[in-house]
Amino acid sequence: MQVLVLNSGSSSLKFQLFHMPDAHILCSGLIERIGLNDSIFKFKTEKDTIKITQSIPNHKVGLEILSNQLLNKDTGIIKSANDIHIVGHRVVQGGSYFDKTTEITPIVKEKIKELFSLAPLHNPANFEGIEVAETVFPKAKQVAVFDTAFHQTIPEHAHKYAIANEFLTDHDIRLYGFHGTSHKYISEKAIDFLDKENSKIISIHLGNGCSITAIENGESIDHSMGLTPLDGLIMGTRSGDIDPSVIFHFAKKLDYTLEDINTLLHKKSGMLGLTGYSDLRDIQAEADKGNKECQLALHMNAYRIKKYIGSYTAILNGLDAIIFTAGIGENSPEMRQHVCQNLDYLGIILDEEKNQIRPNKLTVISTEKSKVKILVIPTNEELEIAKQAVNLFKN
Template identity: 65%
Template sequence: MKILVLNSGSSSIKYQLFEMPEQHVICSGLIERIGLEMGAVHYTSETNNVEEATEIKDHKAGLEKVVDLLLDKKTGVLHSTDEIKAVGHRVVHGGSTFTNTTEVTQDVKDKIKELFSLAPQHNPANLEGIQVAESIFNKAKQVAVFDTAFHQSIPIKAYKYAIPNKFLEQEKIRLYGFHGTSHKYVSEKAIAYLQKERTKIITIHLGNGCSITAIKDGQSIDHSLGFGPVTGLIMGSRSGDIDHTLIFYLVNTLGYSINDVNTMLQKESGMLGLTGFSDLRDIEAAAENGDTNCQLALEMNAYRIQKYIGSYVAAMNGLDAIVFTAGIGENSELVRKLVCTNMETFGIELDEVKNNVRAKQITEIHKESSKVKVLVIPTNEELEIAKQTYQLL
């Protein structure tokens, strides 16, 4: 069965075409910088590689480009869109409604739309990807896989906020958690690698969005992102944890509108707000050249992660392994080094030689004397979505 997986972000579309259940990747690629003056198209199959710079006006144009690549007589891998039996979609926020992978119906789309305000950078793009895919792959089943689903195992003592009970009971206001597809995928890889019946693992997903999860015996028991995907770690443009009285001060004393504050916390804060750079590679280069803002931002970033590691070790009463994953986690030896520095009290000892790696598979980067394994595990959200889509169908 051919399953196309679409991970539709605010300005990009990741895609992979799988033959299931063999988990064979037929082709994969990325459409990025959607809506900007010049976009980028990436496409890789077993026999061809395409790189193209072109304007991608919107997500519809991006998906149409994907279809053109799939059907191209020279580089394509399909004769017809009818060959695709299902399209699996990543959806960031499922709220309290969606706890499992779900076939898309009009009711499902309506509920995804109702959650726009909780994930404004993600759910609108996710829904647009579904709607465009329905028109292009009109004979395929459309399936939604929710980032929040993996975290449904978090106990009430961890997901409930200390606000009046009615807000949980009536409005379902609680910690939901995100990046669940990634945390689930790498934690299962780590558990298989450790070959232990009972495990205590911390998975650290570091990209433009960042999150950290405490996973005990394969179950998520606590997580850094909350009601929406803004809390916790310092992210590319999102603030992570702040004192919420700051919001009232900005509005009531400094005269900001609530929309201005929301935009600032979502799109102008994090590493971008601290350094002026949106790409970690630029931040690391500037820090190496003496930029004190960039140096401090990297230290703050690592310190926040260290605090969460400490709290999750306490929550699980122990630790077997920490896992770095996603774009930054897999590729930044500097961030991994900063996070693992002065963590010997938790049994974490980094081997700097082993750390000098961009891992393509599960890789150990700890010293032999380290009581806790430090692993780099490349995530594959698209494969996890394909597996869950196939299992549902």
């Protein structure tokens, strides 16, 4: 069985084609910097590695480039669209409708569309992936794996907002949590490594979108993102935590429309708003040159993460490990160092030499004296999605 997995982020599209159930990777790749003139398409098989820089204005164009490459007679990996048996899609927001992996039907698609407003950078891109895949691979089963599913274990006292009860009971307004597939995958790896009957873990997913999760005995018990992926940590273009009154100020004093405010907070804030750059690699390079705005933005980013580490350590009543994952978490020793500085009171002590690596497997980067293990674990949301998609049809 061949399973193609599409993982659409806010400005990226990761993909892998697996032979299942042995999880052999037939091809993999990434489209990054979507929406910019210098977007990058990477495609890798056992024989070829292709890298193209071009303008990819949106996810639909990116998916069309991918489908053409998969079917390329010289460097592609499949001879016919019918070679794909399942297409697994990461879908960010499942709302109260979906708490598990689901085969995509017209009704499921309508529900995903209804949730666009709760994940405006993601669900539309996820939906485009579904629409294109249905056209290119008409005989494949289409499966949705929801980011929100892993966080269904968050207790009511943590997911409920302090507003009138009917907003939860009648309108499903609550904390949902996101990046669940990634947090689930890496926390299971960490639990196996720790080999403890009871575990207390903080997982930190740092990419263009960023989130942090408190995990007790394998279950999510709190998470930085809320009703939408806008809340929490500072991100590439998203503000993260902000006083809601700022929105009223924008509207009343600056004459911003609701659409203006939505665009500002989702697409023009975060690291982009602070520095003019959304890609951490660009920001780090500028900071190294002495750019004060970039230096401050990096400090603010790490400071916000530290605040969550402290609060989650409190609700867990202890801590066994913290995990760094995703594009920034796995590949930025500088950001990991910023985050871990001055956390020795919590028993978190970074080994600076070990921290310099960019590992391709679970790696400990804490010192021997550190009471808390600091782990870097490469996430593999695509493999997790493939497994869940195949399991859906086992019975």
